[in-house]
Amino acid sequence: MIKSLLTILVLSVCCSDAVYQFCRGATTSAANGVCPYGSVVVYGNQCCATKDYYEVSSLACKGDVKPANYGGCLNGQSIVYEHCCCDNKDIYDTTTASCRAGGVLGVAVNGVCGTNYYVTKGNLCCRKEDIY
Structure with a gap:
């Protein structure tokens, strides 16, 4: 029972992630934070189809x-990058992860870093x- 609860807690913390919202098309202003039928609010005050x-x-x-096989990963792994599997111990959230002094190479260009470097907060x- 306790093991099950701990597993659920770890997965909730580990695998609940921030989500970036985007709109592929043109946006319009939301009227008092409300969008017309068939659209959703994005960027805080814009409507997107x-x-x-x-x-x-x-x-x-x-x-x-590794590629996710039919949308699933092996035990101890979770999906990242929308279609890849990663060991749970290696998953981190780019919006909250920090970097120790001396570990920073520079700013990511278009969200991409050089070989053996990974995007972190900022x-x-x-x-x-x-990364911690």
Whole structure:
């Protein structure tokens, strides 16, 4: 019982991630925070057609990624990058992860870092061993 509760707690903390909201099409202003039928609020006060709305997870993997087989991963792994599997111990949230002093390479360009560096909070590139 306690083991099950701990597993649920770990998965809730580990795998609940921030989501970036985007609109592929043109947006219009929301009227008092409300959008017309067939659209959703994005960016806080803009309306986006439901067909143009999408979300991207902020979870990343600082280890090896493998393709998700039929949308599923092995035990001890979770989906990242929308279609890849990563060991749970290597998953981190790019919006909250920090980098120890000396581990920063520089700013990520278009959300991408050089080899062996990973994006962390503030859009900084950090060595894997310095992410916390």
